[in-house]
Amino acid sequence: MGSPEFAVPTLEALVKHYVVTGVVTQPDRPAGRGRKLTPPPVKSLAIELEIPLIQPGRLSDPDAMSVLRAWKPDLIVVTAFGQILRREVLDLPGYGCINVHASLLPRWRGAAPIQAAILHGDQRSGVTIMKMDEGLDTGPIISQKELVLAKFETAGSLSPKLSQLGAQLLVDTLPGYLDGSLQPVPQHGPSTYAPMLKKKDGELDFNQSAEAIERKIRAYHPWPGTFMVWSDQRLKIHQARVEQGTASPNLKAGDHLILEDHPAMMTSEGMIIFEVLQPPGKKPMPGPAFLLGARHWVRDG
Numbered sequence: 001m002g003s004p005e006f007a008v009p010t011l012e013a014l015v016k017h018y019v020v021t022g023v024v025t026q027p028d029r030p031a032g033r034g035r036k037l038t039p040p041p042v043k044s045l046a047i048e049l050e051i052p053l054i055q056p057g058r059l060s061d062p063d064a065m066s067v068l069r070a071w072k073p074d075l076i077v078v079t080a081f082g083q084i085l086r087r088e089v090l091d092l093p094g095y096g097c098i099n100v101h102a103s104l105l106p107r108w109r110g111a112a113p114i115q116a117a118i119l120h121g122d123q124r125s126g127v128t129i130m131k132m133d134e135g136l137d138t139g140p141i142i143s144q145k146e147l148v149l150a151k152f153e154t155a156g157s158l159s160p161k162l163s164q165l166g167a168q169l170l171v172d173t174l175p176g177y178l179d180g181s182l183q184p185v186p187q188h189g190p191s192t193y194a195p196m197l198k199k200k201d202g203e204l205d206f207n208q209s210a211e212a213i214e215r216k217i218r219a220y221h222p223w224p225g226t227f228m229v230w231s232d233q234r235l236k237i238h239q240a241r242v243e244q245g246t247a248s249p250n251l252k253a254g255d256h257l258i259l260e261d262h263p264a265m266m267t268s269e270g271m272i273i274f275e276v277l278q279p280p281g282k283k284p285m286p287g288p289a290f291l292l293g294a295r296h297w298v299r300d301g
Helices: 005-015 042-048 062-071 113-119 156-177 212-217 287-292
Strands: 029-032 037-038 076-078 097-101 124-131 141-148 224-229 233-243 256-259 262-268 271-278
Touching: 005 042, 005 156, 097 156, 113 124, 113 156, 113 212, 124 156, 141 156, 212 233, 212 271, 256 271, 262 287, 271 287
Parallel strands: 076 097
Antiparallel strands: 029 037, 097 124, 124 141, 224 233, 233 271, 256 262, 262 271
């Protein structure tokens, strides 16, 4: 059970070592500017591999449960599926349901662990193979593997690293789990929660520090993306850097600046320099190129 690109390496790894009886993925959704109906990446791979698949709007639908029972799975592997599994599903396979989760549980339970790790300045992340229960990422841990975050890690750069790490850890873990030599262990320590993100969450708040804003820009790249309102329009921010130098004492958080030929903003602590921006209806562009068409940048501040 999986849906986005993150889940593709898990399915690829499984088919090399086990018989995959079926795939459950999310329904096709509208995507892109044309809102064209687009299949989840896992569906495309399942079709290519000629694996039977279903796309229930809700896993609790009777038709979906009938198919699951007919498949008679020994084990269900879940990676970024996007739906909650009820007890009826959890109890269906003899070996239960296990999840490939993109954090070192119990840190960052929830839907957006990759973004949360970068947003909060974590020095390390990783993957957890967990036996699922009815809670949200609360089940016992079977195995974990950690990874040190690069200095300027983004969600876009970290996600494929963790997806590959998770797929490899899964195939390394399954033999011991299936023969009983590797037993799940309850989670210990304080837990944190990473809620599902929405596009509106990407708005930048210049009352935060420059470092916090720069982390948010990296954490939310490429999705949901970050933005600020400028000239009554939504200006997307793709890349930025922190400048801790002393500014004029007359400047306050939210004031516009030009530093090193780049647009910049004052924050509650330090300045944030925008290196790549995207005005409405245009492609992303370097800061100096943006200023050529935004000569009122400082006046707007």
